[in-house]
Amino acid sequence: MAPIRAAEIVAVGTELLTPFRADTNSLWLTARLNEIGIEVRRKTVAGDHVGDLAAIVSEARERSDLLVTTGGLGPTADDVTRDAVARALGRELVLDEAVLAAIRERFERRGMRMPEVNRRQALVPAGAVALPNAVGTAPGLWIESGDRACVLLPGPPRELQPMYDAHVASRLRDRAGERHVRRRVIALTGQPESKVDEIAQPIYAGFAGEPVPIATTVLASPGRIELHLWASGTDAGALDRALESGVSRLLPALGRAVYSTDGRSLEEVVADRLLSRGLWLAVAESCTGGRVLGGLTDVPGSSAWLRGGVVAYDNAVKIDVLGVAPDLLRAHGAVSEPVAAAMARGVRERLRADVAIAVTGIAGPTGGTPDKPVGTVVIAVDGIAASARTFRFAGDRSMVRQFSVAASLDLVRRVLD
Amino acid sequence: MAPIRAAEIVAVGTELLTPFRADTNSLWLTARLNEIGIEVRRKTVAGDHVGDLAAIVSEARERSDLLVTTGGLGPTADDVTRDAVARALGRELVLDEAVLAAIRERFERRGMRMPEVNRRQALVPAGAVALPNAVGTAPGLWIESGDRACVLLPGPPRELQPMYDAHVASRLRDRAGERHVRRRVIALTGQPESKVDEIAQPIYAGFAGEPVPIATTVLASPGRIELHLWASGTDAGALDRALESGVSRLLPALGRAVYSTDGRSLEEVVADRLLSRGLWLAVAESCTGGRVLGGLTDVPGSSAWLRGGVVAYDNAVKIDVLGVAPDLLRAHGAVSEPVAAAMARGVRERLRADVAIAVTGIAGPTGGTPDKPVGTVVIAVDGIAASARTFRFAGDRSMVRQFSVAASLDLVRRVLD
Numbered sequence: 001m002a003p004i005r006a007a008e009i010v011a012v013g014t015e016l017l018t019p020f021r022a023d024t025n026s027l028w029l030t031a032r033l034n035e036i037g038i039e040v041r042r043k044t045v046a047g048d049h050v051g052d053l054a055a056i057v058s059e060a061r062e063r064s065d066l067l068v069t070t071g072g073l074g075p076t077a078d079d080v081t082r083d084a085v086a087r088a089l090g091r092e093l094v095l096d097e098a099v100l101a102a103i104r105e106r107f108e109r110r111g112m113r114m115p116e117v118n119r120r121q122a123l124v125p126a127g128a129v130a131l132p133n134a135v136g137t138a139p140g141l142w143i144e145s146g147d148r149a150c151v152l153l154p155g156p157p158r159e160l161q162p163m164y165d166a167h168v169a170s171r172l173r174d175r176a177g178e179r180h181v182r183r184r185v186i187a188l189t190g191q192p193e194s195k196v197d198e199i200a201q202p203i204y205a206g207f208a209g210e211p212v213p214i215a216t217t218v219l220a221s222p223g224r225i226e227l228h229l230w231a232s233g234t235d236a237g238a239l240d241r242a243l244e245s246g247v248s249r250l251l252p253a254l255g256r257a258v259y260s261t262d263g264r265s266l267e268e269v270v271a272d273r274l275l276s277r278g279l280w281l282a283v284a285e286s287c288t289g290g291r292v293l294g295g296l297t298d299v300p301g302s303s304a305w306l307r308g309g310v311v312a313y314d315n316a317v318k319i320d321v322l323g324v325a326p327d328l329l330r331a332h333g334a335v336s337e338p339v340a341a342a343m344a345r346g347v348r349e350r351l352r353a354d355v356a357i358a359v360t361g362i363a364g365p366t367g368g369t370p371d372k373p374v375g376t377v378v379i380a381v382d383g384i385a386a387s388a389r390t391f392r393f394a395g396d397r398s399m400v401r402q403f404s405v406a407a408s409l410d411l412v413r414r415v416l417d
Numbered sequence: 418m419a420p421i422r423a424a425e426i427v428a429v430g431t432e433l434l435t436p437f438r439a440d441t442n443s444l445w446l447t448a449r450l451n452e453i454g455i456e457v458r459r460k461t462v463a464g465d466h467v468g469d470l471a472a473i474v475s476e477a478r479e480r481s482d483l484l485v486t487t488g489g490l491g492p493t494a495d496d497v498t499r500d501a502v503a504r505a506l507g508r509e510l511v512l513d514e515a516v517l518a519a520i521r522e523r524f525e526r527r528g529m530r531m532p533e534v535n536r537r538q539a540l541v542p543a544g545a546v547a548l549p550n551a552v553g554t555a556p557g558l559w560i561e562s563g564d565r566a567c568v569l570l571p572g573p574p575r576e577l578q579p580m581y582d583a584h585v586a587s588r589l590r591d592r593a594g595e596r597h598v599r600r601r602v603i604a605l606t607g608q609p610e611s612k613v614d615e616i617a618q619p620i621y622a623g624f625a626g627e628p629v630p631i632a633t634t635v636l637a638s639p640g641r642i643e644l645h646l647w648a649s650g651t652d653a654g655a656l657d658r659a660l661e662s663g664v665s666r667l668l669p670a671l672g673r674a675v676y677s678t679d680g681r682s683l684e685e686v687v688a689d690r691l692l693s694r695g696l697w698l699a700v701a702e703s704c705t706g707g708r709v710l711g712g713l714t715d716v717p718g719s720s721a722w723l724r725g726g727v728v729a730y731d732n733a734v735k736i737d738v739l740g741v742a743p744d745l746l747r748a749h750g751a752v753s754e755p756v757a758a759a760m761a762r763g764v765r766e767r768l769r770a771d772v773a774i775a776v777t778g779i780a781g782p783t784g785g786t787p788d789k790p791v792g793t794v795v796i797a798v799d800g801i802a803a804s805a806r807t808f809r810f811a812g813d814r815s816m817v818r819q820f821s822v823a824a825s826l827d828l829v830r831r832v833l834d
Binding site: 022 | 435436440443444448456459462464476632645706709714715719730781818
């Protein structure tokens, strides 16, 4: 049988055609499929219309080795994926007695009778293999026809992900052949995307034409830029060596802006440096209002290197809790290098930390002055080294806050280098 | 001419077929299109392959009144949207001298010569109208053929959004006829999704069959649930009345769990209550590590009602900064109602606030005990009223933290009711 190389993902659900919900299952699935060398060629979002969906499924199966659908396996009339796939494949829907028994039993375990509507979930296209659902009633389905395969997965991520890992991954691995997609990420901060592109583009321009072709893309969010390099082929060692060579040619040009080449976030890099040096961190935040601390405490185990922090939104808090001198605030204003330095010193001393960061600034939309417009942010570090720096970030309130978080973490990263 | 009712959106870019980037432009566009009564029927994500994309464009134009593409308008060989659309429509690409002059001028204003590669951006399908790009070189394109329209927009949101608002919205409004999509959102917290569905389903089951049919969907994230109701038609007043009637039938059944019916977030509701009562808030966080404060300070103007807060990750911070008695910590442990209450009192007094919230808990993955497993979270409020409550949240670290944030805000909302 020809190996499976190219996949399409179809996300089913009218709610995915509203402004309020994006298909994110496909990102998770793409990561899993890429690991075993299967590329995603196209993604479609379809509403709960059996005719539309049947047409999408027929066309996708003509183009691609593998079709994965997500959603539309529930018990109600809106759940049309089973019907649409059966129609597209020209197969009848048949009642799978084992699936019906499993659904009925699930209800009985909870002391309930299975509602009649749930019988629909036991109807499967003839020849399909039902994939057990550990956390819900909707079974998934695995359907082969000739060289090609079609997998129907439930929409909720907490049902889809364990089902894929338990029942789909091994089936696909058997069919994908010995192919791998390898990926490296160079993560950096403190540079605008255009500057990074200007530096990196001449270097990676030739990557696609090398013996092991390397594809590249730049992903940017405020204050954080990722250069992705990836390659696919049968020799995992050769792919890794090619990517390592690509990374090592880019690094010298990008310099100290790079904070990781192994997938770690900026928060994780700061965490690792604190841990390995046995240092405690404290944070004082004004304009970022808890976002620096929130990101740091996303890292599991953060209680081993983070004392905590103070969100000193009000000047009274800067004075009472952080011990900033009222004269200093009067003379320089809350958004100034002397005040940021005093906030950093205050939080370090009061929280008995070894190193501290302080952020104070004007995130907007109001509060700017001709002298200190919206986007003016001062970041200071205290302990190990003491310094303060003033930034002018562009963008709206949310962007200014994101830039400020990244710049704060980057300052402490560099101090700990 | 027949009015434009049904749209498809095609997002172009191989990076959108990686695990790292989702198409989010389509959410923004869907909101804008819905406002003028245009529904999105299908969304596709395509890579940078001219043949694939031309096939997608041809098929989409047979099905739908309007096709909107995003991305693939840059100057490089990877940017294939112009070529693909020209091929699909059977039109030649012609050089638009005005577009070329505008691109050249843009470079010259910055003292640069236009790179030869940017000439590609001035090639447009014959008969297309170029849409000026205020912040980049890539013009958009508006192409009509018969009753149908095709709009090509650049991928970066900061280019796409102003271009749509300045040059696409009015053209579409002229073609969409007098049609509206109206929407109402009932937002609630403190109930699991299944419980909300059980309560709401019997009420809204009949909505789709009423004279003004109302569509419904439930969107859930940890600790926050949104019931969306929407209706489309030509009489905006009738739509609004039907939706108001739907909302008013659901509200009594949902009770105090509902925090807004006007689109405000839980943070905004808390902000409005504090502002209208002239009260100051302070927050003490342990397991949420700044996420409560971070959400509150996302609200513009939060400095008018938020003094700030303390992230007391370490017990020493609870003692030194919040004044929690060491004996209390020894006797009850950090995750206990007496300690949470003392944290709330401490942060309220030290930050001179009128009302305070404190959160302490075990977010995991480690730190759980048989007595207090991962997911145990205690939330206390002080000032106005004083109370503490223990929760057991399910899920991973991130989910426990999200549930805790919502429950904290909800507790203070109810106290301020």
